[in-house]
Amino acid sequence: MHAGNVFAALMAWLVAKSQGGRIVLRIEDLDRERSKPEYIDALLHDFEALGLTWDVGPYFQHDRQEAYRAAFEQLRERDLVYPCFCTRADLHAASAPHRGEKPVYPGTCRALTNKERSIRAQNRTPAQRLVVPDEVVSFVDQIQGPYEQNLAYECGDFLVQRSDGAFAYQLAVVVDDAEQGVNSVVRGVDLLCSTPQQIYLQRLLGLSQPAYAHIPLLVAEKDRRLSKRDKDASLDAMLARFKTPEGIIGHLAGLTGLASTCDPITPEQLLDTFDLTRLSSIFEDLIQISWQEGYSVLGE
Template sequence: MMAQSHYFEPNANRPVVGRFAPSPTGRMHAGNIYAALSAWLVAKSQGGTIVLRIEDLDRDRSKAEYISAVQRDFELLGLTWDHGPFFQHDRDEAYLEAFSALEREGLVYPCFCTRADLHAASAPHRGEKFVYPGTCCGLTAEQIAEKSLRRAPAQRLHVPDAAYSFEDMVQGRYEQNLAHDCGDFLIRRSDQAFAYQLAVVVDDAAQGVTSIVRGVDLLCSTPQQLYLQELLGLDHPRYAHIPLLVAEKNRRLSKRDHDAGIEELLVRFKTPEAIIGHIAGICGLAPTCDPATPEQLLATFDVARLPELFSDPVQIPWR
């Protein structure tokens, strides 16, 4: 029997609302700035607005001092927002409501697998993720009770043997069979924190986000989010997955490795306009690397040219 196929289109009648969604785990770096600038240009070029959401779902890694720092960084660079800031740390009630709705439909089950168990059971797959093999899917009530005495379970969502596809503004048509390319995925962790996939879908809907611009490394997460939107009766945003800005040896720029941090950028380029202009130039958002504000870049930016701007590279070397 052939797998079902689901193709999703966004509601074209909704106003364009983009988002910045930084995690307060450090100061901004060139990769963050590039993604935020792209999201800002895509939304503003269509007469849209921007939401600022602080994604502090991971309480252990999120630091209070960076919450105000990332906002100051955006303001310094001229990357203004229209709504927010919103926070994830006070959204547990909304996440629980969505989780409970899925639970009532019989779509959620407890999983006792450790990270080591998962790595042993499944080979690396699309996007360096692991396809969950369904180890805990068929546990009896007695087995669940016995395992719960030793370890608190996470909660997974049943996925269908179905292909979920959409038209990405940069990458074109993308399709993933949830059962074969992903497997049942986590929507709540064993420490009771809600997983990113569930939280981001609930937040985007609540905050009216209709335009999501982010790195191509998250492309493979999108079908899972489409599935959650479908189950929860939510509208589908329009997605644009842009190439990654990478350091040496194709390593993604990161806060952890202190790559091209904003303090370093200010020392090197002297002004926010020079930072914005350089990033826009090397990433194809502008024809030159001359200093510019986001507003100045907006004058020549055309969202229809996104596929042309990013037609070849999956990665863009930082220089």
């Protein structure tokens, strides 16, 4: 874990516990090559050490393939999915502007005939995309406020199954959230632009829609995310710097405005003054918080 992971986990924990809710721990290990048992064990240990305990789980996505397949078949039976043979190079070459991080899919493979699909399938295993309409999906985020996205022009048909057979994140999380009783999702603002796609899938599959709260990102410097390469933001480095788990939580709380000082504090102690309704004012216009320098970066 690094500082950004800890901040996101802390926020999710505070939002849930302040409302008498429970924390669901889900290990999102769709990418089996990158999801190693030792990483998972370390993650669980880190959560416990920081006092960010969970009430339900852990659930593992690698155990959920049949549930994802059932949802996918619902979509396919309604002719809402089609094979896509585009490579990453194809997508980048045809990309269009988008508010998020991914290019807008231009619909290259949507209109292929069955014969054209058969010919292309001889050379490349296709991914599967969901047909989206020219429709605006809107919702009110608990922190960012009103947000909307035209699926056709700001997203395009998106993946529900990868070419290697793995089900895509968008499909997996909406199925998991519904079955695991998740009614509140707290995550980084970089995933705000994915939410309309997930809401659209929820509507198609008849699933309930959680409340969403997208928090500012902790960054190493402006526009550069924290990652495992940022050694000074790793949990080990933070323990060396702040001495205790309470020191880490306190520094994050003070840096992000959850507390008035950076003094050591536990998640339970933060609950005494935590108020979900105040988050929008605390984080107003704030999209990034610099971990390196300790200052806020306002939205443009």
